[in-house]
Structures are given as structure tokens and as C-alpha cells.
Amino acid sequence: MEIPTFQPRLKVLNREQAMAIHTAALEILEKTGFKMEHAGAMEMLSDAGCRVASDGRIRMPAFMAEDAIRSAPRQITLFDQTGEKAMSLRDEQAFYGTGSDATFTLDLKTGQRRRTVLADVTNFAKLVDGLKNIDFAMSMANPEDVPVESIYVHVFAEMVKQTGKPIVFIADSGKDIAKIYEIACAVAGGEDNFQRKPFILNYSEAISPLRFPENVMEKLIFCAQKQIPICFPSGSNAGGGAPVTLAGALALGIAENLVGLVVHQMAGKGSPFLFGPNVSAMDMKSSIVCYGSPEWSLTQAALADMRDEIYGLPIWAFAGASDAKTMDAQAGAEAMFSIITALLSRANLIHDVGFLEYGYTSSLEMVTMADELIAMSRFFTGGIPVNDNTLAIDAIERVACGGPGSIFLMDDHTFENFMHSLFLPNLLDRSRYDAWINDGANDLYQRCNAKTQRILSEHTVASKSEDLLSRINGIVTSG
Amino acid sequence: MTIIDNLKQDINKGNVEGAVAQTQKAIDDGLKVKSILNDGLIAAMDEVGEKFAKGALFVPQMLRSAKAMQECMKLLKPFFLEGDLVPKGKVLIGTVHRDLHDIGKNLVAMMLEGAGFAITDLGVDVSADQFVKKAQEIEPDIVAMSALLSTTMPSMKETIEALQRAKIRNTVRVMIGGAPVTSKFAEDIKADVYAPDAGSAVIEAKKLVGTS
Numbered sequence: 001m002e003i004p005t006f007q008p009r010l011k012v013l014n015r016e017q018a019m020a021i022h023t024a025a026l027e028i029l030e031k032t033g034f035k036m037e038h039a040g041a042m043e044m045l046s047d048a049g050c051r052v053a054s055d056g057r058i059r060m061p062a063f064m065a066e067d068a069i070r071s072a073p074r075q076i077t078l079f080d081q082t083g084e085k086a087m088s089l090r091d092e093q094a095f096y097g098t099g100s101d102a103t104f105t106l107d108l109k110t111g112q113r114r115r116t117v118l119a120d121v122t123n124f125a126k127l128v129d130g131l132k133n134i135d136f137a138m139s140m141a142n143p144e145d146v147p148v149e150s151i152y153v154h155v156f157a158e159m160v161k162q163t164g165k166p167i168v169f170i171a172d173s174g175k176d177i178a179k180i181y182e183i184a185c186a187v188a189g190g191e192d193n194f195q196r197k198p199f200i201l202n203y204s205e206a207i208s209p210l211r212f213p214e215n216v217m218e219k220l221i222f223c224a225q226k227q228i229p230i231c232f233p234s235g236s237n238a239g240g241g242a243p244v245t246l247a248g249a250l251a252l253g254i255a256e257n258l259v260g261l262v263v264h265q266m267a268g269k270g271s272p273f274l275f276g277p278n279v280s281a282m283d284m285k286s287s288i289v290c291y292g293s294p295e296w297s298l299t300q301a302a303l304a305d306m307r308d309e310i311y312g313l314p315i316w317a318f319a320g321a322s323d324a325k326t327m328d329a330q331a332g333a334e335a336m337f338s339i340i341t342a343l344l345s346r347a348n349l350i351h352d353v354g355f356l357e358y359g360y361t362s363s364l365e366m367v368t369m370a371d372e373l374i375a376m377s378r379f380f381t382g383g384i385p386v387n388d389n390t391l392a393i394d395a396i397e398r399v400a401c402g403g404p405g406s407i408f409l410m411d412d413h414t415f416e417n418f419m420h421s422l423f424l425p426n427l428l429d430r431s432r433y434d435a436w437i438n439d440g441a442n443d444l445y446q447r448c449n450a451k452t453q454r455i456l457s458e459h460t461v462a463s464k465s466e467d468l469l470s471r472i473n474g475i476v477t478s479g
Numbered sequence: 480m481t482i483i484d485n486l487k488q489d490i491n492k493g494n495v496e497g498a499v500a501q502t503q504k505a506i507d508d509g510l511k512v513k514s515i516l517n518d519g520l521i522a523a524m525d526e527v528g529e530k531f532a533k534g535a536l537f538v539p540q541m542l543r544s545a546k547a548m549q550e551c552m553k554l555l556k557p558f559f560l561e562g563d564l565v566p567k568g569k570v571l572i573g574t575v576h577r578d579l580h581d582i583g584k585n586l587v588a589m590m591l592e593g594a595g596f597a598i599t600d601l602g603v604d605v606s607a608d609q610f611v612k613k614a615q616e617i618e619p620d621i622v623a624m625s626a627l628l629s630t631t632m633p634s635m636k637e638t639i640e641a642l643q644r645a646k647i648r649n650t651v652r653v654m655i656g657g658a659p660v661t662s663k664f665a666e667d668i669k670a671d672v673y674a675p676d677a678g679s680a681v682i683e684a685k686k687l688v689g690t691s
Contacts, residue, residue: 037579101629103659115661142629142659151629172630213579239539240582284537287586287677360658 005383007092010344012298013305017247021302022310024251025258026062033057034210034259038217041263048266065258068265074312076229076272078136078166079197081187082462086166086199087135089274089314092346096320096339096374097136098124099352100170100203102362105141106326108452113325113361116141120362121155123456124354125162127364130459133374136166138203138351140362150476156180157476160187161469164462166199168231168351174218177202179475181226186471187464195227201274201349206234206256208241220260224268231274231316231349232260237289240282250299253277254306274349276303276316283323288358291321292334301345317347320370321355327365327445331356335370340377365448368455372427379423389417427451482508483519486551490523493543495550502551512558520548520555524593532678538586545593566597568620568688571613571651573605575634580627583657586677587623594681596621607634607641614647620688623680624670626657635660636668652687656680 013021036042036058046052051059075090087095105116108123124140139155146154152171159167160183171177180200188194204219206212223230236242236253243249257277264273279299281290290296300317307315319338324330335353342350352359353374354367384390395413399406408414427447429436442450464472480488482505489497505515527544530536556564570591574584581603592598599617601609605624614622622642626632635655642648652671655664665673672687674680 101659103629103661115663148629148633172628207579211579215577244539284539285534287538287583 003386005385007383008344008381009092009346010301010341011305012301012345013309015309018302018306018309021247021251021254022306024248025254026065028210028251028255029060029065029258030062031059032210033059034212034256036212036217036259038212038214038221041212041217041221041267044263044266048262060259060262064262068258068262069311069313071265071269072261072273072275072313073270074314076201076274076314078201078229079199080166081160081164081199083188083193083197087349089348094343094347094350095135096342096350096353096370097134097166097168098128098138098140098367099318099321099355099359099362100138100140100168101142102140102355102360103142104357104361106356106361106363106365108364108449108456111326111449113357115144116362117145118143118154118158121158122162123364124362124367125159126459126461127367127452127455129163129165129461130455131368131371133371133378134165134353134367136168136201136349136351137163138168139170140354140367150176150179152176153179153183153476157183157472160184160472161464162461166201168201168203168349170203171219173215174222177219177222179478181222181228182475183472184228186468186475198227198229198272201229201231203231203233203351206232206260208234208236208256209252210256210259212259217263220264221267224264224266224271227268227271229272229274230264231276232257232264233276233278233316235289236277236279238279238281238295239284240287240289242279244281246279246295246299246302249279250277250302253279253299254303273313274316275307275311275313276300278316278318279303280318288323290323291318291352291355291358292323292330292338294337297338297341297345300347301341304345304347314348317342317345317350318352319343319347319350320353320366320373321359322366323356323358325357325361327356327363327369327448331366332369332444335366336373336377339370339373340380343374343377343381364452364456365445368448368452369427369444372425376423376425376428390421392417482510483515486515486519487523487526490520490544490547490551491527493540493547495543495547498547499550499554502554506554506558512555516552516555520551521595524548524595528594528681542589542593545589548593567595567690568684569597569599569617570621570623570684571599571601571610571617571619572623572625573601573610574603574625574627575631575638576604576606577634578626578628578631579603580625580657583627583677584625587625587656587674587680590677590681591623591684594685596684607638610638611641611645611647614642614651615645619651621654621684622651623654623656623684625655626660629659632657632659632664635670639668639670654680654683654687 078087080086120141128137234256238249242252280296319342322331322334353370486501531541654672655670656674662673672683
């Protein structure tokens with residue numbers, strides 16, 4: 001008996017709602033228009049059919065967006081740094097990774113919040129490399145001990161040294177992204193190899209509402225020309241960069257994404273573009289943009305539905321983050337909420353795992369905890385396989401009809417199946433009370449801290465050749 | 480309830496129409512405009528500010544109250560002589576060079592205005608020279624700078640150095656803020672004050688001009 005296993009799936013929009021939000025996004029581009037501050041992009045847009053009004057705003061006919069949606073690839077494959085397929089971003093495949101640019105981090109030794117330094121990039125990348133369920137690295141730090149004008153080149157080079165997994169990176173403009181690309185090509189063994197097997201993806205942001213700065217467009221066009229996968233989410237957060245109502249915030253964010261996609265496809269038709277805005281909410285008391293909010297999880301679930309109904313492009317998402325200041329119960333609750341819903345929504349590339357304090361502070365222990373929460377979520381979303389073996393009628397008969405002392409724990413069926421039939425936690429504590437006391441009565445934060453320290457001291461990252469490392473250093477320090 | 484009580488209540492609730500009507504009624508009834516201003520509008524906004532600081536009000540509610548006050552001021556202004564209405568201080572504000580993010584900066588500007596400061600907003604991508612030129616022209620008490628990107632933070636330092644070169648650094652107080660900005664960074668670049676959010680920007684600004 002072979003029955004396909006139903007994969008639990010979250011759905012939050014019906015087709016009518018999805019179409020209405022998409023139509024609103026197109027209407028924003030046609031009627032309200034946007035501000036494009038890159039002369040080359042402006043010329044391309046106007047040549048292709050956009051109208052440039054006297055106020056400088058550009059209005060875009062709907063067909064341009066529809067054409068770009070059709071020409072962008074429906075699948076983006078990211079490779080690891082040895083050229084092995086690592087992340088196939090398509091359909092219902094989901095991958096988790098860290099975030100970027102945290103000003104502070106919780107120190108692993110003292111537990112105190114302090115300003116980030118380059119050594120934090122080292123530790124986060126190495127930890128990502130050593131965790132099974134974390135698929136890609138971002139910097140998790142905005143280090144204060146490297147020159148700010150080349151900060152993104154330094155953190156990229158450091159990540160490349162500390163992990164072999166795919167990297168999602170930030171750049172400032174067309175200048176530093178060219179250097180980062182040079183490093184990536186060196187790692188891949190040349191430009192041809194890189195373009196066949198890219199292991200990096202750029203994260204660039206427009207400014208909500210509807211503003212496209214020159215340096216941001218430089219990066220977008222560079223990626224389109226070099227076929228570097230890119231995501232282009234704006235910060236169309238409800239009540240902040242966008243209207244406070246989620247439908248309008250989504251429509252605005254999608255409109256902004258579509259402008260990026262149109263320019264991107266004109267600059268490099270068929271180049272890979274990861275779709276999707278960031279639509280969280282601004283907290284109405286503190287005015288921070290929330291990272292532990294049900295709103296963000298809800299809008300990305302909506303985006304997943306819109307992907308399935310309309311766009312067909314892989315999407316960008318977030319999870320495993322919190323607004324809490326320490327790794328406390330709030331941090332655990334918020335991290336789990338976004339991790340499980342992102343997976344149930346089948347978002348494709350899910351970043352920001354390990355953030356505290358609305359993304360201002362990174363935490364190694366949070367990443368380690370999230371690794372386990374992701375495993376738990378993957379178990380849940382795997383559903384319940386139903387077949388002769390899992391129905392286990394024979395085992396039931398053996399135990400029920402067996403002699404005295406016959407128990408399932410002793411049965412061969414249990415021995416053969418328990419490893420994959422049950423979720424076996426590593427960090428979540430299920431020990432009996434006395435054993436827990438004897439073991440030091442540690443809470444989850446302490447256990448995550450110990451595991452993180454162990455990984456950082458024991459895990460070895462596949463080393464890169466001396467020649468490659470010196471070439472990378474040369475690129476970093478060149479003017 | 481007196482007219483002043485009603486006015487205060489309307490400001491508190493952010494009832495713009497109601498507050499304007501109460502102000503008109505107070506003027507028509509012959510109340511002193513100084514009393515309408517001090518006992519009504521300013522007293523109400525002080526309460527609003529306190530409630531907001533305690534977390535009892537949300538940002539949009541606080542901003543609506545500020546808007547109600549500004550609409551009422553339009554009615555009172557003609558009754559005051561030039562020089563009678565002295566702002567708490569003059570603030571020159573902008574997002575620094577190469578940075579185009581303005582949500583935080585705009586919120587700070589609105590809250591400062593609501594607290595009685597006169598605001599000159601230079602917008603976004605404001606160069607050090609633009610800050611200096613405008614500062615020489617309007618002679619502000621405070622120069623306030625915002626940056627969202629770590630890569631544009633150095634522009635804050637450049638502006639402070641430009642103020643120094645123009646020999647007006649000592650005549651203004653410099654306040655900075657924005658996502659990547661820290662108090663240590665403020666010390667490093669010799670700014671006077673770092674404000675982590677819009678609410679504390681108002682508190683710090685009041686301290687800087689000595690009215691808190």
C-alpha cells in the first residue's frame with residue numbers, strides 16, 4: 001500500500017484576495033508612480049514604455065511588470081562553495097539562515113550586550129557551518145573594528161573563510177559589490193564556474209514608499225548583468241514605510257519589488273531574482289520594526305499564496321527572530337512562531353534566524369536554539385506517512401497477543417522505526433527531574449550556550465588553500 | 480467642566496475639530512489668549528507627553544494630539560504680538576549625506592514641533608555644507624542628524640567637522656540618532672547628545688536648551 005503523504009500547509013489568502021492585492025500593486029505603479037534616482041535605470045524604463053511626469057515620478061504600465069514576472073527564472077539554485085547543489089529555491093522548498101548587520105551581539109562568555117566586531121562574523125559563520133538545519137550564512141554583525149567604507153567586503157571575506165555554505169551578503173554600492181564578486185569568483189574558480197554554480201545572493205533594499213536610490217540600483221543592475229541571484233525587499237512595514245493595514249502594506253511592497261524586477265530583467269533578462277518584500281509592522285509605542293510579530297509571518301504566508309496563485313517565483317522570508325532583549329521565554333515563543341509558520345507557508349529563503357532586539361542584537365545561542373526548533377518544525381510539516389509499515393498491524397498483533405511482559409519497547413518494529421518516526425530532541429529537555437538537577441539544572445539558554453561553545457571549539461570548517469586566502473586578502477586590501 | 484477643561488480633553492483625545500471649536504469658543508468668550516495657550520494647549524500637551532512616555536498612548540494618538548494643538552495655534556497666533564510667542568528652541572534637522580531614509584527623522588521633527596520647538600527640516604541626503612549654510616542663516620540652538628545606514632554614519636562626523644571649520648560648532652548643540660548609531664559613536668565624533676528614539680530626542684532637546 002503506497003499513499004502519498006499529505007504535507008501540512010498554511011494558506012491565508014484565497015485567489016480573489018491574492019488577485020486584488022496584485023492588482024492594487026499594479027495600480028500603484030500606473031497611477032502613483034515612483035522615484036527613480038539612477039539615471040541609467042530611468043532611461044531604460046522610459047525607453048521601455050514608462051511615462052516620466054514633470055514631477056519626476058515614473059509611471060509604469062502593467063504589462064511591463066507582467067513581462068518581467070514571466071522572464072525571471074522560476075527556480076534559483078544556490079550551490080555550496082565546493083560546487084555542490086545546496087539550496088534549490090523553488091516550489092515548496094524552504095531553507096533557513098542568519099541575518100545581517102546587527103549593531104550589537106550578546107557576548108558568548110559574559111552574556112552581555114556589546115558592540116559587534118569582526119570576530120563575531122567569524123563565530124557566526126563557523127556556527128552556521130556546524131549546524132545541520134541552518135543552510136546559509138549572513139554576517140550577523142556590523143563590526144566596529146573594520147573601516148566602514150569597506151565594511152561589507154571585510155565581512156564577506158570573513159564569512160567565506162569560516163563557512164563552506166551559501167552566503168547572503170550586503171553591499172553598499174556598485175563599488176564594493178564588484179570586489180565581493182571578485183572574491184566569489186576566486187572561490188568558485190573563475191567567473192564561468194561562478195555563474196554556473198553561484199553560492200551567493202545579494203540583499204538590497206529600496207526605500208518605502210516608492211523610492212529607488214542610485215547606489216541601490218547600481219547593485220541591482222550589477223547583479224542582473226553578472227547573474228548574481230538577488231532579493232530586493234523594501235521595508236514596507238505596516239505603519240512605518242507603508243500603510244498600517246496589511247493588505248496595503250503588501251500591495252506597496254509588491255509594487256516596489258516589481259519595479260526592481262522590471263529594471264533587473266531589462267538589465268539581464270533571465271537573471272535570478274528572489275521575489276518578496278519585508279512586510280512587518282512598526283510598533284505603535286516604541287516605533288521599532290517588529291521581528292517577533294505575527295504580522296510579518298502572516299504577510300509572508302500571504303506572499304507564499306500569491307507566489308502559488310500568480311508569480312511563480314521563489315520568495316524571500318524571515319523567521320527565528322525576536323524583539324526580546326535576552327534569550328528568554330519571549331525569544332523562544334516568537335522564534336518558534338515564525339519558524340513553524342514560515343515552513344507551513346513554504347517560504348523559500350528564510351533569513352534573520354538568531355536576531356534579538358528587533359534585529360539590533362545577534363545571539364549565537366539563539367541560532368543554536370533555532371536549529372533545534374527548525375528540526376522540530378520540519379518533523380511536524382513532514383506529515384504522517386501512512387503505509388503498511390507505519391500502520392504496524394503486525395506489531396500491534398505481536399504485542400497484544402504476546403505473552404506476559406510483551407511490550408512495544410521490546411518489539412523489533414520499534415527498534416527499526418523509532419529514529420525516524422519520532423522527533424528526538426537534542427536541546428529541549430525531557431529528562432526526569434532528578435536527572436536534570438544532577439546535571440546542573442541548566443535552562444535552555446545555558447544548554448544552547450554550552451552547545452555553541454562546543455561547536456565553535458570542535459567544528460572544523462573545510463579549509464581553503466593558502467593561495468586562495470592570500471588572493472582574497474589581496475582583494476580586500478586593494479584600493 | 481470649563482472651556483479650558485473641554486479644550487484639554489479634546490487635545491488629549493486628538494479631537495481636532497472639537498479642540499478648534501473649543502479654542503474659538505474660548506476666544507469668543509473673552510478668555511485671555513495666554514491662558515488658552517498655557518493652561519489649555521500646553522498643559523494638555525504636557526499630559527499627552529507624559530502619557531506617551533509611560534506607554535499609555537500610541538504614537539498615532541500622540542501625533543494626532545500634536546496636530547490638534549497646531550490647528551488651535553492657528554486661531555491664537557493673530558492675537559499675539561511678534562516676539563510674544565517664543566519657541567522652546569530652534570532645531571535644524573536632516574538625514575545625512577548619502578542617506579535617504581526619513582521615517583525616524585520625520586517622527587523626531589514632528590515630536591519636537593509638538594513639544595514647542597521651531598523646526599527647520601532640510602530633508603534627506605543633506606551634505607555637511609548644507610547643514611553649515613542653513614545653520615549660519617537661522618542660528619539654531621540644536622543641529623539634529625539622522626542616519627539609518629552604517630555606511631552613512633561617517634557623514635555625521637563630517638558635518639560636525641564642517642561646523643567646526645565654519646566656527647559655529649560652539650554656538651550649536653549637536654544631537655544624533657538612527658538605527659546604527661550608539662552613544663559611544665556620539666562620543667567618538669564629539670556630538671553632544673545621542674537619542675535612541677524620538678521620545679528621548681524630545682527629552683534631550685529640552686535638556687539642551689535648559690527647559691526641562
